[in-house]
Amino acid sequence: MKALVYGGPGEKSWSEIPDPTIVDPRDAIIRVDAVTICGTDLHILGGDVPEVQPGRVLGHEAVGTVVAVGDGVASLKVGDRVLASCISACGVCRYCREGAYGQCLGGGGWILGHTVDGVQAEYARIPFADLSTYRLPEQVPDEAAVLLADILPTSYEVGVLNGRVRPGDTVVVVGAGPIGLAAIQTARLYSPAHIVAVDKAQSRLDAAKRFGADLTVLADDDPLEVVRSVTDGLGADVAVEAVGVPATFELCTTLVRPGGRVANIGVHGKPATLHLERLWIRDITITTGLVDTRTTPTLLNMLVAGQLDTAHMVTHRYRLDEIVEAYDVFARPAETGALKVVLTRR
Ligand SMILES: NC(=O)c1ccc[n+]([C@@H]2O[C@H](COP(=O)([O-])OP(=O)(O)OC[C@H]3O[C@@H](n4cnc5c(N)ncnc54)[C@H](O)[C@@H]3O)[C@@H](O)[C@H]2O)c1
Numbered sequence: 001m002k003a004l005v006y007g008g009p010g011e012k013s014w015s016e017i018p019d020p021t022i023v024d025p026r027d028a029i030i031r032v033d034a035v036t037i038c039g040t041d042l043h044i045l046g047g048d049v050p051e052v053q054p055g056r057v058l059g060h061e062a063v064g065t066v067v068a069v070g071d072g073v074a075s076l077k078v079g080d081r082v083l084a085s086c087i088s089a090c091g092v093c094r095y096c097r098e099g100a101y102g103q104c105l106g107g108g109g110w111i112l113g114h115t116v117d118g119v120q121a122e123y124a125r126i127p128f129a130d131l132s133t134y135r136l137p138e139q140v141p142d143e144a145a146v147l148l149a150d151i152l153p154t155s156y157e158v159g160v161l162n163g164r165v166r167p168g169d170t171v172v173v174v175g176a177g178p179i180g181l182a183a184i185q186t187a188r189l190y191s192p193a194h195i196v197a198v199d200k201a202q203s204r205l206d207a208a209k210r211f212g213a214d215l216t217v218l219a220d221d222d223p224l225e226v227v228r229s230v231t232d233g234l235g236a237d238v239a240v241e242a243v244g245v246p247a248t249f250e251l252c253t254t255l256v257r258p259g260g261r262v263a264n265i266g267v268h269g270k271p272a273t274l275h276l277e278r279l280w281i282r283d284i285t286i287t288t289g290l291v292d293t294r295t296t297p298t299l300l301n302m303l304v305a306g307q308l309d310t311a312h313m314v315t316h317r318y319r320l321d322e323i324v325e326a327y328d329v330f331a332r333p334a335e336t337g338a339l340k341v342v343l344t345r346r
């Protein structure tokens, strides 16, 4: 089969490699029907995630059809259409039993396209298939479902739920890429008074308006002034970091009001300065997190009920074998306007 193989920082290729096989009874093999590229894949290619070894197949967000199951798989059969989640779960370790699948101690967690081969491929092995996949209702199209593999649960759990967004809040979202935009739309579900989006790119701020931000501001203008203007000078109740660089984390800690919450979503490759000398006296709560995907069943219900806008999230469509071009378009969003790019077998 063909797969997108990581070759070390800056290097990738669509290469012929052996088909995946069942190596553990709990595995399933899927034929990949739809797959997407994540900002995290760009972090890997940028060298920010050094545990990813050259030779690794990238990708952790897919919809596929089950073509083989191991003897230990109870809930899936050949032919089932499933969401392959970015987080795998052994189901029996202490963290899995608490629903904290991202921290799985039994060999799960974020492994696809990280420590085992991922799903940007014609076929993929899905470990712990019973707990790491979700059978898809017929009415949910592949293209919408694939957004539930990572961006929607990540934004909802690590941004909105960790940040404890409440009705009437002012929420500032720094970074309006797919993750920030999904945070804006899932924050909306809680009827905040204001959602302020901050980004470097005007095209992303325009997208933020479509997803429900009522105020937008370029990062180089004055985000603090805009946030203060709608909060009696106090600052935001919740600041969501959705970029992954020190400057935006530090910005979030300045935008939040005393008693407020900073919810960091971004994947960081460098240390950020924590200004504890200013923060300690202001009762600031800071959360970090890897997504657990424990909200995937809820998000699927919302998708079926029409509560999530997935239509505006997919801007570019390709065939699987055009993935190198798709990466190029996804990596230059300011010029291409790309949000999510979806690749399908055709
Ligand atoms: N915690 C998790 O479990 C998890 C899961 C998935 C993705 N992520 C991370 O979330 C982050 C966002 O993902 P994405 O796919 O939306 O990425 P992205 O690169 O598409 O979007 C980032 C956005 O930030 C903007 N930006 C860059 N520098 C900025 C600055 N200084 N100020 C304001 N805006 C700036 C960019 O213009 C872009 O619109 C990434 O770090 C990604 O790795 C985390």
Ligand SMILES: [Zn+2]
Residues within 6 Å of the ligand: 038, 039, 040, 041, 060, 086, 150, 151
């Ligand atoms: Zn991802």
Ligand SMILES: [Zn+2]
Residues within 6 Å of the ligand: 089, 090, 091, 092, 093, 094, 095, 096, 103, 104, 105, 106, 107, 108
């Ligand atoms: Zn586990």
